[in-house]
Amino acid sequence: MKHIISVLVENKAGVLSRISGLFARRGYNIDSLAVGVTEDKTISRMTIVVEGDDYIIEQVEKQLNKQVDVLKVKKLNSEESTRRELILIKVGVTAAQRGEVIDIVKVMGAKVVDISHTTLSVELCDRPERVDLMTELLNQYKVQEIVRTGTVALEKGPGTIGYGSKK
Amino acid sequence: MMTGAQAMVKSLEKEGVSVVFGYPGATICPFYDALSQSGIRHILVRQEQNGGHAANGYARISGKPGVCIATSGPGATNLLTALATAYMDSIPLVAITGQVPTDLLGRDVFQEADITGCAEPFTKYSFLVKHADELPKVMKEAFCLASTGRPGPVLVDVPIDVQNQMIEFNYPDKAQIRGYKPTQKGHAVQVKRVASAITKSKRPLLCIGGGAFLSHAEENLRELAEGAGIPVVTTMMGLGVLPTAHPLNLGMLGTHGCRAANQALRQSDLLLIVGARVGDRAVSSGSLAPDVTIVHIDVDPAEIGKNLGTNIPLVGDAAKVTDQLAKLSPKADSGEWLAHLTGESRQKTCWNFDEATNTISPRALIELLSCSMDDDSIYVADVGQNQMWSARGVQLRRGRFLTSGGMGTMGYSIPAAIGAKLASPEKQVVAVCGDGSFQMQMMELATICQHGINIKIVVMNNRRLGLVREIQSQSYGNRQMAVDMAGSPDICRIAAAYGIPAMQIHSMAESKAAVEELLQSEGTALLECMVDPCENTGTEGAE
Numbered sequence: 001m002k003h004i005i006s007v008l009v010e011n012k013a014g015v016l017s018r019i020s021g022l023f024a025r026r027g028y029n030i031d032s033l034a035v036g037v038t039e040d041k042t043i044s045r046m047t048i049v050v051e052g053d054d055y056i057i058e059q060v061e062k063q064l065n066k067q068v069d070v071l072k073v074k075k076l077n078s079e080e081s082t083r084r085e086l087i088l089i090k091v092g093v094t095a096a097q098r099g100e101v102i103d104i105v106k107v108m109g110a111k112v113v114d115i116s117h118t119t120l121s122v123e124l125c126d127r128p129e130r131v132d133l134m135t136e137l138l139n140q141y142k143v144q145e146i147v148r149t150g151t152v153a154l155e156k157g158p159g160t161i162g163y164g165s166k167k
Numbered sequence: 168m169m170t171g172a173q174a175m176v177k178s179l180e181k182e183g184v185s186v187v188f189g190y191p192g193a194t195i196c197p198f199y200d201a202l203s204q205s206g207i208r209h210i211l212v213r214q215e216q217n218g219g220h221a222a223n224g225y226a227r228i229s230g231k232p233g234v235c236i237a238t239s240g241p242g243a244t245n246l247l248t249a250l251a252t253a254y255m256d257s258i259p260l261v262a263i264t265g266q267v268p269t270d271l272l273g274r275d276v277f278q279e280a281d282i283t284g285c286a287e288p289f290t291k292y293s294f295l296v297k298h299a300d301e302l303p304k305v306m307k308e309a310f311c312l313a314s315t316g317r318p319g320p321v322l323v324d325v326p327i328d329v330q331n332q333m334i335e336f337n338y339p340d341k342a343q344i345r346g347y348k349p350t351q352k353g354h355a356v357q358v359k360r361v362a363s364a365i366t367k368s369k370r371p372l373l374c375i376g377g378g379a380f381l382s383h384a385e386e387n388l389r390e391l392a393e394g395a396g397i398p399v400v401t402t403m404m405g406l407g408v409l410p411t412a413h414p415l416n417l418g419m420l421g422t423h424g425c426r427a428a429n430q431a432l433r434q435s436d437l438l439l440i441v442g443a444r445v446g447d448r449a450v451s452s453g454s455l456a457p458d459v460t461i462v463h464i465d466v467d468p469a470e471i472g473k474n475l476g477t478n479i480p481l482v483g484d485a486a487k488v489t490d491q492l493a494k495l496s497p498k499a500d501s502g503e504w505l506a507h508l509t510g511e512s513r514q515k516t517c518w519n520f521d522e523a524t525n526t527i528s529p530r531a532l533i534e535l536l537s538c539s540m541d542d543d544s545i546y547v548a549d550v551g552q553n554q555m556w557s558a559r560g561v562q563l564r565r566g567r568f569l570t571s572g573g574m575g576t577m578g579y580s581i582p583a584a585i586g587a588k589l590a591s592p593e594k595q596v597v598a599v600c601g602d603g604s605f606q607m608q609m610m611e612l613a614t615i616c617q618h619g620i621n622i623k624i625v626v627m628n629n630r631r632l633g634l635v636r637e638i639q640s641q642s643y644g645n646r647q648m649a650v651d652m653a654g655s656p657d658i659c660r661i662a663a664a665y666g667i668p669a670m671q672i673h674s675m676a677e678s679k680a681a682v683e684e685l686l687q688s689e690g691t692a693l694l695e696c697m698v699d700p701c702e703n704t705g706t707e708g709a710e
Contacts, residue, residue, distance in 0.1 A: 065468070065469070
């Protein structure tokens with residue numbers, strides 16, 4: 001099963017390597033990892049999607065909490081959080097196919113961000129399942145390049161990750 | 168104003184460091200220059216790894232972080248095994264390494280190694296210091312991280328230009344690390360649950376690991392065992408928490424443990440694990456009763472539930488948690504269980520051997536040696552067959568047993584004994600190793616001579632890598648490969664070359680006089696015991 005873990009970390013050199021090294025040597029599978037600075041410039045937030053059973057996830061949380069540079073770890077429930085992923089896809093199209101692709105883009109609420117005689121570049125920012133659907137739909141054309149950011153997520157409602165109380 | 172290097176030395180002084188272990192090189196020269204102006208004693212080891220082990224032995228006896236120093240590149244990478252050894256056994260170390268200048272970092276210049284990267288998996292934390300102003304804060308944090316919570320090695324890597332920068336020295340009173348707040352006191356509700364589980368149990372058993380020493384909980388645990396009527400088994404790292412002959416001490420558990428301890432483990436209805444990682448050589452779920460309730464007390468939450476499912480987790484420092492438990496004075500209904508256990512064949516307190524025998528019985532020799540040592544002496548065991556003979560034969564009263572438990576690092580004993588002796592000069596310190604491990608560390612005989620250190624060395628010489636030979640005879644059709652140590656030097660003559668008195672014995676008949684002479688010799692002395700290459704460790708644990 002896939003789990004989303006949000007981690008607040010010190011925004012300094014070497015932290016990403018510590019966290020990814022931890023996952024690698026303990027054999028935890030990272031599905032995606034997205035990282036960026038937060039409202040506090042000294043803190044970065046990582047959103048890590050991990051594949052694993054309850055035992056693995058408990059271990060992941062404990063090992064993350066043990067890291068000196070980790071300020072807060074919170075497991076986010078998929079249903080109760082807003083999840084987003086950004087994808088950019090460059091599709092090779094013939095003149096005849098261009099309209100079809102643009103139709104798909106419209107239906108999916110995506111955007112055409114670049115165009116050439118032979119390609120269309122498409123952007124979609126949506127839930128990871130929708131991003132998967134988009135890639136599947138465009139796969140029938142000649143996909144030339146895909147780049148995805150990995151999932152980021154925020155709790156729904158007034159709740160926040162709150163790092164004042166690292167356990 | 169002072170240089171970064173002077174600030175590093177000054178920080179060590181502020182932390183009360185009186186002795187450090189190291190090996191200099193080009194990029195750590197500013198630090199050594201500053202050290203020469205300090206009262207801190209520097210022990211020049213003969214290889215960096217041994218500096219780390221010496222700091223390890225020092226830390227385990229002094230209770231304070233051991234400090235080791237190496238230069239950049241190969242000096243630093245030589246330190247890695249010592250860091251890993253300390254990490255596995257949760258020993259507080261502060262390792263200081265020199266580094267190439269900051270403007271050359273990442274260019275693969277002479278003697279450059281990414282040591283913070285290399286050491287990442289087995290340091291509690293590491294710092295690559297890029298500005299000298301950070302040094303006082305970094306040093307404070309390094310000592311705090313190394314010695315608090317679950318202790319461990321911390322690495323401080325300092326480029327040579329940073330050591331030469333001028334700074335204003337302000338040493339912080341306290342380390343403030345916002346992501347680091349180890350739990351000390353146990354959760355009151357969990358403590359109550361543990362107390363009530365003890366009261367309800369009929370066959371309770373304490374399983375104590377090295378954490379007991381790290382938190383200085385030996386006395387508390389003895390009182391808990393005696394007060395609540397709970398027998399005790401220990402891991403190898405926990406040996407000596409209770410005297411070997413204590414009526415509640417059933418001995419060491421696990422693959423190489425003794426039968427009484429493993430049997431008690433299989434029968435117990437309440438297992439209280441304290442300060443132990445539940446390593447694969449110690450406990451597996453198959454070695455426990457199916458209906459057992461497991462309590463796991465550890466300062467590191469990540470250890471609880473990692474290797475063994477736990478019914479009552481209790482995060483906290485062993486000394487503090489046992490204090491909390493003592494206030495509830497739990498008492499187990501264990502009369503019958505204790506009577507049953509004392510009826511079982513216990514580990515014999517003194518091995519009987521025929522004094523006339525013309526060979527050496529390794530375990531008898533260890534018993535004789537440890538019985539002849541001072542009550543509060545320090546026994547340092549190496550790794551290999553000698554470690555198993557030591558762990559099962561050693562008779563501890565008020566003394567300590569040091570060994571590389573988790574990592575199983577050969578070549579640990581002599582440098583660790585050097586560190587232990589410097590931490591506690593009034594105590595007798597004995598290192599016991601094999602001929603294989605001796606040859607991994609014999610260069611340290613020079614360190615002993617140079618610094619006038621008085622330790623006793625016992626080499627169990629079977630001209631083999633005995634433990635591997637044993638594995639090959641049991642599991643590989645007795646095809647012996649790369650275990651014959653032919654070509655080894657005459658160990659007594661090696662000692663003599665350093666001016667260290669040495670003797671060799673071949674039989675138990677000679678053993679008593681030889682052990683006496685060894686222990687009573689004025690300075691460092693060596694005893695070589697010629698052991699039959701066919702001797703096994705005689706594991707009881709699997710039975």
